[in-house]
Amino acid sequence: MRVLAQMAMVMNLDKCIGCHTCSVTCKQAWTNRGGVEYAWFNNVETRPGQGYPRTYEDQDRWRGGWTLTRRGRLKLRSGSRLRKLATLFFNPHLPALSDYYEPWTYDYQNLITAPAGDDLPTAKPTAPITWSANWDDSLAGGPELAQHDPILKAMSERIRLEFEQAFMFYLPRICEHCLNPSCVASCPSGAIYKRTEDGIVLVDSDTCRSWRSCVTGCPYKKVFLNHQTGKAEKCTFCFPRIELGMPTVCAQTCVGRLRYIGVVLYDPDRVLEAASVRDEHSLIDAQKQVLLDPHDPSVIEAALRSGIPQDWVVAAQRSPVYSLIFDYQLALPLHPEYRTLPMVWYIPPLSPVVDAVRDTGFDGEDAANLFAAVEALRIPIGYLASLFTAGDPAPVREVLRRLVAMRAFMRDINLGRDPDESIPASVGMTGSQMYDMYRLLAIAKAEDRYVIPHAHREDAGAPNDGCSVPTPVSLPFPKVRQS
Ligand code: SF4
Ligand code: SF4
Known part of the structure; x- marks a missing residue:
């Protein structure tokens, strides 16, 4: 391998x-x-x-x-x-x-050259705007x-x-x-x-x-x-x-702290087979099979034999990306039907379901209401399935059920009630697994959201650390130099 x-x-x-x-x-x-x-x-x-x-x-x-x-x-x-x-x-x-958009600028000069008057001067666009990247x-x-x-x-x-x-x-x-x-x-x-x-x-x-x-x-x-x-x-x-162990700029500056970065190990010889699976609904499972379990001793041995540094294997074992895909089974790839085997995955949003329940006058925090809605609400689930599972609603439902269960489980804890172990059990998890999942999703610190080993550039000299965005992240792995 x-x-x-x-x-x-x-x-x-x-x-x-x-x-x-x-x-x-x-x-x-x-x-x-x-x-x-x-x-x-x-x-x-x-x-x-x-x-x-x-x-x-x-x-x-x-x-x-x-x-x-x-x-x-x-x-x-x-x-x-x-x-x-x-x-x-x-x-x-x-x-x-025009499919992207025609960039434009504003007449800023008007802000300082406009004659005195009752109204504040404005900087109007210099050309008519008809579309934008986010129109x-x-x-x-x-x-x-x-x-x-x-x-x-x-x-x-x-x-x-x-x-x-x-x-x-x-x-x-x-x-x-x-x-x-x-x-x-x-x-x-x-x-x-x-x-x-x-x-x-x-x-x-x-x-x-x-x-x-x-x-x-x-x-x-x-x-x-x-x-x-x-x-x-x-x-x-x-x-x-x-290469310096720092997160991407988009992740570092994300206001919602919703991005997780980590290493996954994979077998390149399985990629073609996984991308060629005939049934589109089987593509996610095929893609998951390309990714390897970093805790498996045979994978560790093969990784080291393939020249992957020890600290990268350790990073793969601590990877939040691996946890979200495999341990908690929450993350799904965007448009697996394109068969490119994408490596930015998504946890589909539960909020459309919660909103729909609330809009009908029911308690949007109640587990039973939400579980029922996940089963019944075909509109958002069908749409999410078209984005993340090539149209198969079953994996989306499974993810949303887990998110509902976490919401209900944590509600009891936050209200000082005894945690109800039957809630995580209903989605195949234990209470402590669900609590760990909650911690990673809700309150994880930067060092848990970004587990990024340093590049091994021993032969390439010192990497350029002139990037303009500062990072408060403590780097988890010291740079290893070999003689
Ligand atoms: S919250 Fe959303 S839009 Fe704002 S920085 Fe994060 S990913 Fe980007
Ligand atoms: S540009 Fe990025 S998203 Fe597009 S095919 Fe290449 S690797 Fe995939």
């Missing part, structure tokens, strides 16, 4: 307040310059909504990700290598700038805009009409640093690569030739062309910080 390490992230969507701090700090760090004004490596979109760029999930239109041939072989949805070469100079499956924020535009959401479109008419009363949540997105990245496979120049040491997917600017096949190839539309340099750019998972 070969073993590789992957830096991965989990986001707990119930805690996202849609403040966009992560997007803004990421922009300041990575895309605050010419040619990428329109690019948001981290964006936060309101769901239901069209997303950024508009309707990026409509793969019939954009042809991102992988699909299976009739004989069950994996192929890029955008076409074979031959087809790519034939269409190198004409690729109609690219979002236009439909918090359901702005209502059904008129959200009806173009590709997921909502696939749902029934009744759901489309009722969605506004039913639910809303925020979905922060970065590059998924996939195990089977279709952007890498799409590039005719071989300019995108996945680092072997931590799985971060990067662009080699020297090799990039502006073909933009990666933009089409990525189903999450997380590669951007810099119009000034003619080079592709994308989320780097803040690798200069990660």
Whole structure:
């Protein structure tokens, strides 16, 4: 068995307040310059909504990700290598700038040059604004805009009409640093690569030739062309910080403290098989089987034999990402049906269900009401399933049941009542497991949310620690130097 390490992230969507701090700090760090004004490596979109760029999930239109041939072989949805070469100079499956948005600025000069008057001067936009990276924020535009959401479109008419009363949540997105990245496979120049040491997917600017096949190839539309340099750019998972054991800028500055970063170990020889599973509903289990148990002695031995440093194995054992996926079985991948095996996973939000119960006049904190709602509320659960489980409602229901149980279990404790062990038992957990899960989700400190081992760059000299965002995190692992 070969073993590789992957830096991965989990986001707990119930805690996202849609403040966009992560997007803004990421922009300041990575895309605050010419040619990428329109690019948001981290964006936060309101769901239901069209997303950024508009309707990026409509793969019939954009042809991102992988699909299976009739004989069950994996192929890029955008076409074979031959087809790519034939269409190198004409690729109609690219979002236009208007699908992202036309960046604008304001007439700040007016603030200081406006003549004295009764009204405060304003800085008006210098051009008409018709769309933005988050035009439909918090359901702005209502059904008129959200009806173009590709997921909502696939749902029934009744759901489309009722969605506004039913639910809303925020979905922060970065590059998924996939195990089977279709952007890498799409590039005719071989300019995108996945680092072997931590799985971060990067662009080699020297090799990039502006073909933009990666933009089409990525189903999450997380590669951007810099119009000034003619080079592709994308989320780097803040690798200069990660190499120093620091969290990404988006995670560090997240107001909701909803991001978890950790190492997972995986078997690269199982990736193709997992991505080629025919039944889309089996893709999550297949993807989980690629990830290895870092406590298993045979995995530890194989990892060390594969050259993974000891402190990385220890980090994988302490990984909050592994815990949220396997120990607590809460995290799910975004659009597993794209078959890229994404490595940013999500805990689906319970809040739409709680809100729906409360809106009907029942107690939204009561376990029985919430359990019943999880079974009955097909609208939000169907929508969440379309995002996280290729449309299979069962895994979403399981996650939400666990979150409901935790809510009810902790309610008793917080009110000074005896904890009711039957509540965690109803979802296959013990009381102490549920309490640990609550601690990780609700009150974990930075050192538990980010377990990031230092890079081993013994041969590369001292890493550059000139990153502008300071960190209060105590680094869990000392840098190991070998002679
Ligand atoms: S999400 Fe990132 S790694 Fe995955 S295909 Fe898109 S750009 Fe590549
Ligand atoms: S900073 Fe955190 S809470 Fe705010 S929008 Fe980003 S992910 Fe959500």
